[in-house]
Amino acid sequence: MSFPLATIDAAALRHNLGIVRQLAPNSRVLAVIKADAYGHGMVGTAKALADADGFGVARLNEALSLRSSGVIQKVVLLEGVATPEEVRQAALHNLEMVVHSFNQVAMLEQVASGVQFDVWLKIDTGMNRLGFRGEDFPLALRRLQSCAAVRSLRLMTHFANADVADEPSTEKQLRQFESLVHSLSFERSIANSAGIISRPDARVEWVRPGLMLYGISPLGEASTRELGLLPAMRLITSLIAVRTLKKNEAVGYGSNWQAENEARIGIAAIGYGDGYPRTMRNGAPVLVDGSEASIAGRVSMDMISIDITHLPNAQVGSEVVLWGRGLPVERVAPFADTLAYELLCRVTERVAVRWENVYR
Numbered sequence: 571m572s573f574p575l576a577t578i579d580a581a582a583l584r585h586n587l588g589i590v591r592q593l594a595p596n597s598r599v600l601a602v603i604k605a606d607a608y609g610h611g612m613v614g615t616a617k618a619l620a621d622a623d624g625f626g627v628a629r630l631n632e633a634l635s636l637r638s639s640g641v642i643q644k645v646v647l648l649e650g651v652a653t654p655e656e657v658r659q660a661a662l663h664n665l666e667m668v669v670h671s672f673n674q675v676a677m678l679e680q681v682a683s684g685v686q687f688d689v690w691l692k693i694d695t696g697m698n699r700l701g702f703r704g705e706d707f708p709l710a711l712r713r714l715q716s717c718a719a720v721r722s723l724r725l726m727t728h729f730a731n732a733d734v735a736d737e738p739s740t741e742k743q744l745r746q747f748e749s750l751v752h753s754l755s756f757e758r759s760i761a762n763s764a765g766i767i768s769r770p771d772a773r774v775e776w777v778r779p780g781l782m783l784y785g786i787s788p789l790g791e792a793s794t795r796e797l798g799l800l801p802a803m804r805l806i807t808s809l810i811a812v813r814t815l816k817k818n819e820a821v822g823y824g825s826n827w828q829a830e831n832e833a834r835i836g837i838a839a840i841g842y843g844d845g846y847p848r849t850m851r852n853g854a855p856v857l858v859d860g861s862e863a864s865i866a867g868r869v870s871m872d873m874i875s876i877d878i879t880h881l882p883n884a885q886v887g888s889e890v891v892l893w894g895r896g897l898p899v900e901r902v903a904p905f906a907d908t909l910a911y912e913l914l915c916r917v918t919e920r921v922a923v924r925w926e927n928v929y930r
């Protein structure tokens with residue numbers, strides 16, 4: 571077996587999709603698999619989640635790799651198209667698109683007759699990233715409704731703070747969306763994972779889960795447990811060296827961890843070249859042969875050092891888990907001042923991948 575290794579559990583992905591379905595039984599599920607399915611492997615994830623009602627990706631190149639790998643389900647470009655050539659490619663590969671700007675409306679108005687798209691009109695209700703503001707929405711809607719290239723229309727928005735409990739801006743976003751769309755009969759889509767979990771009123775015709783499909787609640791570890799989500803990725807490696815440090819000796823670049831007493835240090839084969847961030851601080855948890863230990867010293871390109879003084883049986887070849895079942899990535903992320911999202915999708919191609927439970 572080659573280390574480091576990311577194991578991806580297809581059964582966990584299917585289980586987490588089941589949890590989305592339980593929470594939102596009347597919604598269809600657009601599984602968000604952009605950014606290589608948050609580092610899990612986009613095509614493998616699409617195959618594991620074949621029961622989803624469609625897939626959301628950010629960009630055209632992601633959609634094209636799905637199509638070239640034989641994924642035939644609904645695929646939605648969440649950023650829409652950027653050029654007339656992308657419009658042409660979207661038509662060729664039967665892709666749906668978010669339309670969030672008048673530039674994109676104009677591109678659709680210039681499409682050759684006979685070409686048609688299913689369009690998701692995006693309304694900006696406070697995220698202030700993509701979408702038509704309330705005052706521009708009626709015009710955008712009118713133009714798309716009278717555009718020959720638009721076969722069908724859905725209406726969507728995106729939350730900025732749904733992962734924060736009782737955040738008033740979420741309520742405000744929902745109310746604004748409802749006030750704009752309530753008299754219209756289009757299908758709607760509002761909720762990402764945080765919205766699905768925390769806002770039953772956002773579970774409308776379509777939901778758009780990302781993170782929770784991978785087994786992590788954006789509301790934190792307790793919420794992950796409560797919902798019964800199962801992390802799909804386990805990032806593991808092994809110890810390749812063990813050494814004893816005398817009192818006051820330091821380990822690694824910058825010598826930023828010093829032994830207060832004699833210490834055993836395990837060197838594990840993973841580093842920032844694999845996506846384990848250099849910013850990970852001393853004290854970040856790992857599991858060595860199933861027991862918790864912590865990072866001691868700076869992360870280098872190919873290696874980390876771990877204080878295993880309390881684990882006398884740890885030795886060269888011992889398994890080291892960086893995150894996954896038993897060590898939630900959302901617990902590890904704060905030690906690098908980041909989120910589970912970023913840790914998952916920054917795992918590099920140098921890391922071997924092994925799929926598990928692909929066949930039901």
Ligand SMILES: Cc1ncc(COP(=O)(O)O)c(C=O)c1O
Binds near residue numbers: 648762764781
């Ligand atoms: C438009 C849109 N919908 C849904 C999602 C999924 O979000 P999450 O991973 O928080 O569920 C994303 C991801 O950022 C997104 O950009």
